[in-house]
Structures are given as C-alpha cells and as structure tokens.
Amino acid sequence: MTSAVPLLLPPTAADLTTRPLTREDAAAVTALMAACELHDVGEVLIEEADIVGDWQRPAFDLATQSVGVLDGDRLVAYAEVFKGRWADGAVTPDHRGRGLGTALSHWTRAVGARDGGTLVGQPVPGDSPGERLFSALGYRTLWTSWVLEMPAGTTITPQPLPAGYSVREPRDEADLRAAWTVNEDAFLEWSERERSSFEEWTATVSRRPGYEPWQLRLMVDAAGEVVGMAFVVVSSGCGYVDKLAVRRDERGGGLARALLVDAFEVARAHGGERSELSTDSRTGALGLYEKVGMQVTSVWRHWAADVAPQPGVAPA
Template sequence: MQPDASRTGLQWRPATTGDLDNWAELIARTAAVEHPVWFEKRGDLVHVLESTKNDPRTNTLLGFDAGGVARAYGRITKNPEGDKATGMGCVDPDWQRRGIGSALLAWQEAQARNRFRADTEAGHTTAPPRLRIQTEEQHHHQAALLRARGYGIVRWFNEMHRPLSIPAPDARLEPGLKLGTFQPSLQEAVRQAHNDAFRDHWGSEPRDEETWRFTIEEPTARHDWSAVVVDAATGEVAGYQLASHDPDSAAVRGFKEGYTELLGVRRAYRGRGIAQALLADALRRFSAAGMDIASLDVDSANPTGALALYLGMGYQPVNRSMMWERRSSWLP
C-alpha cells in the first residue's frame, strides 16, 4: 500500500524512465545537505529500472509535489532465494520532519513482506521476512527513525583511506600466478571467482549474471585500474580487484580518490599473498592516474581478516556505517 497522499502532501507512483533526471536531482539535492560518502547517480538509477529480479513497477516509489518535483524516494531489492530484503531511499531536506520518511519505511516493510511471501509460496525460501537498511554514523535522524520502528544494528563497516604519497609496498606473486588488467572477456570468470570468494562473508549472496553486469557496467567503474590474478596452470581466476572513480566527488570531498569496489580471493588460493599483490597494484594504478587517496570499505568483522590486511597495507579507518535490521511476521 502506498503512503497516504493526504497525509504526506505528495502524490506517489513507481519510478519510470521519464523520471530519471527528476529522481537523480532529488538524490543529489539530499546529498548536498546530508553529505553521504556515496549516493546514487543517474546511471545507477538506469540499472534500477532495468532490473528483472526487482521489478521497478512494484519495488520503487517516488513522491511528487504539486509541481511535479520529486521530493521522496524509496525502493527495495531482494534475491528470490535470499533471506533478506534491502531498502534504500531519501526525503528532500525541505520536506523532512513531516512523517514522509516513516511512511516510506512502512511501504518498504510492506513490500518486503510481499516479496518474502511470494518467494516462500514459489518454494524459493522459508526465511522469515527481514529488511536491512544501511546508514552512515553521521546521519542521526535516520538512526532515530529506524530505532523508533524497532530496528537494531547488526553490523558495522569501516571506510578506509590510504594516502598515495606513500609508495606502494613490494608485494610479489608466487611463480605460476600472473597479474593482469581486467578485461571484459574475463567478466564471467571473475563473477565465479567473486561468488566463491564471498560465500563465507556476512550478508553476501551469489551474484547472478544480471547483478554482475550492473556491477561491471557501474558508471564510475574503471576497468583500466582493475586487475585479476590468474593461475597459469589452469587459467582460473584466483583473485581480482575492481576499481572505480567518481570525478565529481573530488570537488565535494577535497581529494581525488581511487576506490576499490571489490577485492576477492578464491578460498583455495588464500594465504598466498594474492590480496596484497592486488592491493599494491591498485595503489600504483591509482597513483599513476593522479589520485590522492586510495579508499575502500570493509566489514568490521570480516571472517577473512581483511581489516588486518588493509591496516597492514597502510589503510586507516576514517568513517563508519552500520547495517540495521528488523524482522517481522507476515502481518503488518
């Protein structure tokens, strides 16, 4: 059920391609006030509307004022076999404190229940409905809303930076392991490596071809800064580092940033220095491109010891975010 127009002062409907600019401008307006580390851009929203697993006709919602300007947005995503739904959204700063955020969250919860019910009836999952929403530690108003509706923090994440003025360490690979630049022809092999590398990570679910295509085609992706390590004997991708760069963020954050979106090593290849070699290679690529900072995000309780790895490579935590979760019954 959509939020009540008479109470929110907004007219609500799912997002369409004709809304892309209006939608992106809403998110950018909100980000200009709230200063998140990352926010969705128009290219990301194009992928949202292209999704076949998360039909935008039922999983997105925009609220428009009387002049047709988008003032609020919400969406959820869920894999059919997954045990969680994830929510995202925002409210125009000029329209906050009117109950719109609460109304959007209630819609997300209802839609999450609908998705879990449908997936259970189709035999995909038997998990109880749960919705997860990630916020940054600085955003106290979001935390207050989630806490008031019964959400609790289930995980913390660290944003980490490393100045590129410090030379990259010398991290060499064993004989038989070859490092090279990521190529589109390796897209499927890297997807398989990613699913293997992340199958023991909290909250991670296998990425299918559609989800992985959106990852590879992310608007800020830099394939020329990304790398893979291949086992020469088998041709198997043993590890990978996928990088990105948002040129618009430098004006806001005050530095040019090379970002590691994903770093993974197959379980069978762990403990052989592959992650260190990939990170050292990324630092050199970022530095050669004129970046000031190398950055990434890491689960504070990552089971592979990633936090210790990054600290050892010279990264330091600078910001924290948290994952909130609420489980519910089938009933509102």
C-alpha cells in the same frame, strides 16, 4: 503480475505526491542521495552510474519495487526494495521531520512482505537521523561498515607476487565469468544472501555505465586460472575499490594485498589521486586495510526489521 504497493503519506505531507520511479529518475535520485550524504557524513559517495547499474539488474522492477515522493517536480524522498530484502531510501534534509521516513519504512516492509521476504533493511550513517529513526521504529543493527580512504600522495608499499602469478585485465566473457565466480564464492562465505546471477553481477560491473576493461583486475596463477579479482571505479578524483576477493585456497600469500595495491595504482593512473573502499564487520578485513595505511572516514550500520504489512500502507 505483481501489483505496486501504494505509499500513504502522513497528513504533515499532504501537499506532496507519490509515484513509482522510472529510469529517467536516476539523476534525481543521485542528487537526492548526494545531498543526504553531504549532510550526514560530509562527503558525496554516490554517482549516477551506481544507480543505473543497480536498476538494470534483471530481478529489479522499478514499477513495483520503487516509490518516489515529489514536491512539485522535485524528488524529495524515495525508497526501493530488491528481492524483498535489500532496501535503499532517503529523505532530503530540508524535508525531514514530516513523517516521510516513517512512511517509507512502512512501505519497504510491506513490499518485503509482498515479495516473500522475512527481513528488510539498509545501511545508514552512524549517529545520523536515519539511524535514530530506525532505532525508534524497532529496527535492529545487524553489522557495522566502514568507509576507508588512502589519502592523496600516500606512498603505497609494493606487494611482491609469488612466482608465476600476475594481474591483468579481462579478455573475454570467460574471464568475466571467472571473476564473478571468485567474487560470489568469497562473499557468500559470510554474506546472508542468495547467489547473484552472472547477469546481476555484470549489471554493476561490465555493464555499469562508463565501464572499461582496466577497471576489472584479475589475479591469475601460473596456469592462467583466475584466483582473485578487484573492481575499481574512478570518479571525481577518487578511485573506489568496489569489489575485492581471493579464492579461499589461495589466501595467506599476499594476493589480496597485491590486488589492492594494483587497484590503487591503476586508479591513480586514471585520475584517482586518493583511494577509497568499504568493508564491514562480517569480513574481518578491516585490519588488512588499516595496515596498508587506509584511514576510516565514516561509519555505517545496517539496520533491519522483520517484515509484515505495516500501519498506514494500503494493501496491494
């Protein structure tokens, strides 16, 4: 059995306590991340279903791959590492400057080393305290991401579909598997990660809390084969296009744009008056989204560091 890596707090945080997170901490982590996002980028992007979906992935173990820092009963910082590579962590604004970010960085790299990783990193807002911390700790930038918005009331120009093509909801598991295949094939053309299993993918899509079939949009050809997909989430009046992919041999005919327009429209029909999505510099898709009228609202960068046991982290 894998042993948890203890987090050793600096003397400036000796009054705080640490422990692994549990499923019951999802709301507290959401509140922590929301406070950080509001402070650093001026809007809240996270919702609890995002956390729950990530935590129910089969390969993720909260007991050994997460840690929380508490001030009494209040969660004030946390970190997690998925598959020895993909970290998430945050320190609430009123507890920054106490060395917690540095301690969490050492912990994530130690967990990455324990789990066989060679690199660990996470996205943080551009020109934020997190970015300045990572730079000081010797991390390097691997890519840039942008959050874009289609403002409420913006007219969405329709995108005609080629003859025989249509967009519909999934009907069964075969449709889900087809969407997963299209999504993974497309993203693995540029993403430096291993292929997500079907179970990992559904954890954040069809098994995500609150999921309804209308959220998953399937582009099908005249033969009924799934050649594209989009996944949209509506929260607090915003429709967020979480995933968008078209099979390589079907690109260039406007299918991606048609899926995007459809996702915006179905989101509006379910209360998403404005629409958002994110893309990064590895995809080359920024221009597509700007051409349909989307505007960049925040910039994020993925910072990463080589992993190795770090000073101040007790061995497992």
